[in-house]
Amino acid sequence: MKPADKLPRWAEFGLLPAINLCAALLISGAVIRLIGESPWAAFKLMAAGAFGAQDSIGYTLFYATDFVFTGLAVAVAFHAGLFNIGGEGQAYVGGLGVGLVCLAFGSCSPWLVIPLAIASGCAFGAAWAFVPGWLQARRGSHIVITTIMANFIASALMTYLLVNVLIKPGQQSPETREFGPGAAMPPVHELLARIGISFAPSPFNMASLLALVACALVWAFLWRTRWGYALRVVGQNPQAAVYAGISPERTIMVAMTISGGLAGCLAVNELMGSQHRILLDFPGGAGFVGIAVALMGRNHPVGILAASLLFGALYQGGSQLSFDMPHVNRDMVILIQGLVILFCGALENVFRAPLAALLRPRAARPSP
């Protein structure tokens, strides 16, 4: 970004993403028109599908929770100058950590199982991310390559374990048995029912609270602690970090470990909140969506919350759209999601320069 393209904060975080989103929706609308459906009706269905009913809102927030975890994971690594593409694998292995605890202690009290499972999921995800972090720091192996490789190793490992070791005996599908009653993350609709508010059932669960806590902790860590400061210095200028007495190697490993731990929390939401068993490929691409979420949220927890909500709405609204409009199949929905990522993430600078020129005070404009 050229300094001349600097935007006022309200434009940077409000107007520019809104313009990008509109551009993405405009092109999606054109494509929907091409296949003979009304774009207006489609977007209305999508919005109603995401926010129109209590259970739709529940699903939107449930998906958004996944993306908060993976988005934060990408952002923490990004602040240290690392591009962690391995959120998917870290979440998958984190699921092993969560699942093993839930399978072993599922019949104990939730007050014991839930913290233990969260800790175990974090630890497994963190351990999985530590390896590429160590390789980057000590051996100079590029983090992008090693995290992608780790994704494949993670899915190979999990497939092996689910097919040969953890599978519930006597069934076809590679899934574990169901977790015990103590290992369920309390769904929000049940908690609301206890205080007399009726809310339609959905997998929206207390892991969302964990996601909010994670946002706050990440913010405090990055901007209010010395370690967070060190991490950001390493990300912006490793030479300066060395000069300041910060070890980039150590910081890289710390950043990746935290990043993996955050990704591992996705399993708390998916497995303890919704599936109640370990199953094949449960992260379902949320690790990769996390990259788009972090890009769009400008690697800031507040931005990530907003972007997660948008992607949660796109997921839930999109599935509703293809449910109600048979001509709009799931590939169409992926296209819409892809366009949003393209415009908000990859092409975000397209409108930046014109907008900056437009908003710059007349006097400050360079004379021709």
Add this chain to the structure above:
Amino acid sequence: MNSPRIPLLLALAATGACAASAADFSPAIVYDFGGKFDRSFNQSASVGAERFKKETGIAVHEFEIQNASQREQIMRQFARRGASIIVAVGFTQASAVETVAKEYPDVKFAVIDGLVDLPNVESINFREQESSFLCGMAAAMASKTGSVGFVGGMDIPLIRKFALGYRAGVAYVNPKDEVFENMTGTTPAAWTNPSEGSELAKSQFGRGADVVFHAAGATGIGVMQAAADAGLLSIGCDSNQDYLHPGSVLTSAVKRVDVAVYTVFTEARAGTWKAGPRVLGLAEDGVDYSLDEYNRKLVTPEMEKRLNQAKADIIAGKISVPEYKAP
């Protein structure tokens, strides 16, 4: 503008009885990750749904799954909006069917390739090992090199079932024949990766195989392409894929998911539908090897005779085909 509508109205009026029940009967089908156009397993299910739609004029509600959490959500929605019967295609859907079927005991469910023990669920499974056995026999008889290949999608119990039956069929014809076995991957992309399938087939050809059988969904398209390019033979899976490369596809291990879906819808509509497990094998015409104008020249009369003999023997119980059991 109005003219095309008149015959339609007439047709509706003529089938007044049908139209009345069409209003009450509302079938739904949920496809798995592969999607309804995978030319294989899911597509076979969609062929059955299309046939029902065409013959009865009743709309079939469809959905293709994108992520794991959607399964329950979509089935619940179909149930809530008054679906009469919901067919879930694929083994991964069993647990979602179990959850939702408990919540909606008045709605009928059917799961294909899964087992759910509830009073409102029909579980349809196929004896894939039997058709794989016949395909293994065909491969061994057609092979000149004495080695044949198998390309699976993912290393999961269902695919091991195919592989085990295939191996047994090869060994039945020629115990000395070698079988190369490869799985494509460990992510869902393993089912939709034709280029990887083609690479695996080529590597098996390089090791001397001259017939390759795939059980890999859309990945198999690449397997069959590689065989056609190399002038060798391939064996299709689930749908009848003989037409894809006439003269190169030896036969297909057909799994009549279409018949299963069609039967479920028809029975549910007629009121003769029953919950419980249903296993379809050679005897029930649920699985078979394919023989049509596209592979007529590849399957010699001797081969056909031997295959049909084995088929009769399997049905009669004279040949017992090993079945993979999950640990």
